Amino acid sequence: MFIDELVLTIIFSANVTMQYALFRQSGALAQRYGAVLLGDPFRMLLFLCQVAFIVGVLLLTQHYASIPSHTLMFWLPLAVFWCGGFAACQEIVRERAIFRREQMIGVTIPAYLLSKYRLLSIVVFLQTALLILILSAEFPFSDHLFFWWLFAYLFALVGVAFGLLVSAVTPNRLTALLATGSFAIAHVAFFYYAIAPGMPFSMLKYTPVGMGYLISHALMAAEPEMFTLFAGIGILCLWGGICGMLTMLLLRRANS
Incomplete structure (x- = not known):
């Protein structure tokens, strides 16, 4: 019994130590990354201009194309997904040499990725809050403003x-930006030719954009379907987790 308790104590202590090291490393990296981000006013301005551009496109489309507001709301998932994807798509590729040097002094891949998530989650938090706040004056968010923001924020985190x-x-920053843009264009085609006509039993609805369509549809109803909302939130979290695990595996393979 004593040996068993001793082994369990050692394992517990090792887990606590690893978790402490993980958050300590990610915190130091996040502070450095935050200083670099704040020291680049052009980049911060670009993030804010994205929100202004998206709002402008949605309002102009509604005004000149006479598209109903509830239809335009289905474009919100794509807009916030692009904000998140654009903010993150060049982060690793431009720091690959720096990260390899940091690994030599003990920086782990989970700590490195966690530092990116910590800072970028704040960036997209501000972007989605500003986006929803501006659009709430024009589009029918009604009494579900919190759910719209929560949905937009989770979708941005998936991005x-x-x-x-x-x-x-x-392999480089330009390719990363083009790949993210191509994926966004594929979302547009997917929306028009697969989701919009209605495919109720298709597995395609469980993709990020398909889930975004279903959640938007539920929120536009007078009484939102809570099961659809929470199921959609769960699926979005699953997509974010899958992308995170794949990123970690790719980094380990590239640096092994």
């Missing part, structure tokens, strides 16, 4: 996870 995955695969 961040996908952007980091693209950044881990692509």
Whole structure:
């Protein structure tokens, strides 16, 4: 019994130590990354201009194309997904040499990725909050403003996870940006030719954009379907987790 308790104590202590090291490393990296981000006003301005551009496109489309507001709301998932993907798609590829040097002094891949998520989650938080706040004056968010923001924020985080995955695969920053843009264009085609006509039993609805369509449809109803909302939130979290795990595996394979 004593030996068993001793082994369990050692394992527990090792887990606590590893978790502490993980958050300590990611915290130090996040501070450095935050200083670099704040020291680049052009990049911060670009992030804010994205929100202004998206709002402008949606409002102009509604005004000149006479598209109903509830139809335009189905474009919100794509807009916030692009914000997250654009913010993250060049992060790893431009720091590949720096990260390899940091690995030599003990920086782990989970700590490195966690630092990226910590900072980028704040960036997309501000972007989605600003986007929803501006659009709430024009579009029918009604009494479900919190759910719209939560949905938009989670979708942006999925975009961040996908952007980091693209950044881990692509060889340079331009390719990463083009790959993210191509994926966004594929979403547009997917919306028109697969989701919009209605495919109720298709597995395609469980893709990020398909889930975004279903959640938007549920939120536009007078009484939102709570099961659809929570199931969609769960699926979005699953997509983010899958992209994160794939990114970690790719980084380990590239640096092994």
